[in-house]
Amino acid sequence: MTIDYQIDDPENANLPHPNGHGPLGADMERRDGRDKVTGAARYAAEHAPDGLLHGVLKRASGMGTVCLTNVQEVEALAGVRLVLQDERMIRNAAQGTAGEAPVQGVDTADYIGQPVALVVADSSEIARDAANLLKVQSVGDDLPVLPKHGETDPDMQENSVTGKPQDAFDKAPVLVDATYTTPSLTSAAMEPHAAVAEWDGDRLTLYGSLQMLRYNRAELADCLGIEPDQVRLRAPFVGGGFGSKLGISADCVAAALAARALGRPVRVVQHRRQVFEVNTRRSETRQRIRLASHSDGRLTAIGHEGRVSNLPGEEFAEPLLQASYFNYAAPHRLLRSEMVRLNRPAAGSVRAPGAAVGVTAFEIAMDELAQKTDVDPVELRLRNLPDKEPGNGRPFSSHRLADCLTEGRDRFGWSDRAAQPRQRREGEWWIGTGMAAAVRVNLVMDAEARVRLTPEGRAVVETDMTDIGTGSYTILGQIAAEALGLTVADVDVTLGDTDLPPGSGSGGSVGAASTGTAVWLACAEIRRDIAARMGRKPEDLELEGGDVIVGNDRRPLMDLLSGETLSGHGKLAPGEALEKVRQATWGAVFAEVAVNDITGEARVRRMQGTFAIGRVLNQRTARSQAQGGMVWGLGLALTEAMVHDARDGHVVNRDLAEYNVPVHADVPYLDVCLLDDQDE
Amino acid sequence: MRPFDYQRPAAPEAACQGMSASPHAAYIGGGTNLIDLMKLGVMAPDLLVDVNRLGFDTIKDLDDGVEIGATVRNSDLADDPRIRVRWPVLSRALLAGASAQLRNKATTAGNLLQRTRCPYFQDIDVPCNKRKPGSGCAALGGELRNHAILGTSEHCVAAHPSDMAVAMQALDAQVVIRDADGQTRTMGLDHFYRTPGDTPHIETRLNPADLITGVRLPAPLGDxxxxxxxxxxxxxxxxxxxxxxxxxxxxxxxxxxxxxxxxxxxxxxxxxxxxxxxxxxxxxxxxxxxxxxxxxxxxxxxxxxxxxxxxxxxxxxxxxxxxxx
The missing domain is CATH 3.30.390.50 (CO dehydrogenase flavoprotein, C-terminal domain)
Incomplete structure (x- = not known):
């Protein structure tokens, strides 16, 4: 049996609610934390089946038709098993939730850095050396690599006009008209992309570093020309993804093909330098933002026009405008974006696609407006909050931005600040403060999970959901424990295996809400069975401390099971709720920043973030996510940029010494406040 | 990584002998830079001569200065009380460099001899006169940031990345060198490096098989x-x-x-x-x-x-x- 549930209304009234004093929502450390810090948790590349061979991807160093000129010479090297060039190899990582093969082929290099061959050898050192010795010639015409040279793709445009924005801009008492650019950015997950592939007859098992297994399985099968049920993916631990592991990457396909060809398991680990070019980057952007307002800062018109890029054939466009549809009220609105086709590494989802750069630029423009109108930046935002979604009048399922702004303002001590620049100095350092609103759409995706309640009174949660460092193992255990009246220690959670029911995967912040609900539904089915055994209705049932309680009747769960295992299967589907209401998460971030008067160096001294993100399942893992997001913001604002060589577009700074993610010394105290927030 | 031989001699004579055995041999100290470059295919020595067991791992008092052994770790050097009191600029420079993990491993001589971090030097798919003499310079006309503005030529604009060596330069440091014949000489750090000119692959005035055994700091002339x-x-x-x-x-x-x-x-x-x-x-x-x-x-x-x-x-x-x- 399965409990199917579709979210048609925002309030989820049909689902049982936690009682508020169980394990759900607790501040609980990661269940897998100890395994991770002691090395007991095994990541993809650490799986070493007998007879393992090692593959290294070879990149194209130019664009155009590819020719490998010394294959025989390289294959003759001691320890080299194979130089694989197979038309099924992929040009770049698949886009998130693609569920099908990305562009395939190795005959042509569309960007510098594209993998065009795999060298397999007895050791990774031999394979790497052989790959270095392999010569790749590419012959072709110059292709566009700079945004100003790219052609606009007519099929990838977004254009939304409400009212008469141009008139409003022309007649505005106050107008901000500013253009911002942001550079390409990379995910820089700690674990490089890796795959270990092993065939048993026609069946492939692949350990990978992947975020969304149900889609990844279909992508890999499609690449290889086999059925999805011939593919088993396993990703029990993933060392960060941030979007770069949403889709399968070149290592998976190449490892599977080589393992097939050689009849032995093959491991392919992307070198850190390859991680920067084979997997999707966040597109560079140019954004023109126009804000027309009354003299008191109330907006009359919003204009947000963007330009992003992607490699030909990729259907992902950085969704810059996503939040601009509903962040602030204004009767006249102009939202446009275009995409140019560039022969740079493919663009795709990187943490908070669209919002990270779109909201940031918009919020900077809001500060320009605050300056022009002499309205306090927090107050300016409060004055412009919509009560319904602008343009279409949809209600918000929850709108807590005002609460985030005011709570954050108070916690930060915003009112103590010097509102004008250059008012506070400590030695060589100018001290300033700033703030921005944070807005992000909320999504839910299809998800399934199975829960078994064993005769010993232990629960086992099973789904192919991944834990990419976010805490899935922990929160899914908390949910099952809450639903079945157990402690978290009584719940085993098995993840990251496509033999298990397909969860949502991790991406777009959907995992906890989607797979978590599927686990809750599976538990609801078990509760229904228990109630039936007692001849009662499920809603009369209370499960607590391993006991079943109905009225005055309290018995141990184990007695009731009498040696049997109860099993529940939950299946969640997004429903009409997403259409009926605008769902979003809200936040406000405040920062105190020091800028050196001599050198221009900027150092963040403290940050405060207040967020309304729905029901908090685990205070600690949620806080950790918020802090991580704030660190990303710091990197986005101050340190991170992928540098493309202007001549050929190749990524120049493709290692972690030259691509500057913030280090500990860059990150100050981060105060996080999570507001209790539920759609009611 | 290219297959290579490895020796770990216990005496300087043997180290110099080992180096003389192959024109493509390299000394290895902490390996924090060399190993990376070997993995990238930028350097491909056929023999590594490990200098960590040669007994150059202490800081000795001289009449009015110190001699820092070639394999003294950067973190030990930075923490040494004599250095902190009399040559604090050196401690501060060391602590401004790399990360704690790298400083624990990196050696004094290795730090002097580390290679540039020019990204084009580290990319075997583009020309670089330093990596492959005469091949050209991809950095010229490319993306420049961590590059030099002094001493450059039309063949190379790579900057030397060391912090330690900058402080030593200001401290009139002398490099102590043992040559292949066992003779010891000293060379001022101001004379030790060469500007790139049209031979950017030759970075110092060391001869083949020369072994740096230490760095002498004279008494500081400024407090x-x-x-x-x-x-x-x-x-x-x-x-x-x-x-x-x-x-x-x-x-x-x-x-x-x-x-x-x-x-x-x-x-x-x-x-x-x-x-x-x-x-x-x-x-x-x-x-x-x-x-x-x-x-x-x-x-x-x-x-x-x-x-x-x-x-x-x-x-x-x-x-x-x-x-x-």
Missing amino acids: RQVYRKVRDRASYAFALVSAAAVMQLKEGRIEYAAIAFGGLGTQPWRDPKVDALLTGARPSEALFEKAGDVLLRSAELREGLEFKKPLAHRVLKAVLTEATQ
């Missing part, structure tokens, strides 16, 4: 010592501009000045004209401005590096101000 480093993030980043100052003041005048720079030159940069301008003069804003003009008189500001000139000017002025206050 005012400052190290300042400007970088793109707060730690674990190479200098955009750094400056080490060792100065002595007497009766309101600068009695002694030795200023060295990182991030600006193809080698740890010291310009005698800057020191000469400052020596004997009274500290003033005008003097410091002029020092910057002298330092940067022949700076080559290629596209992307224009910011280094005003930045170097400001940093120099701030360092001189701090050192003379």
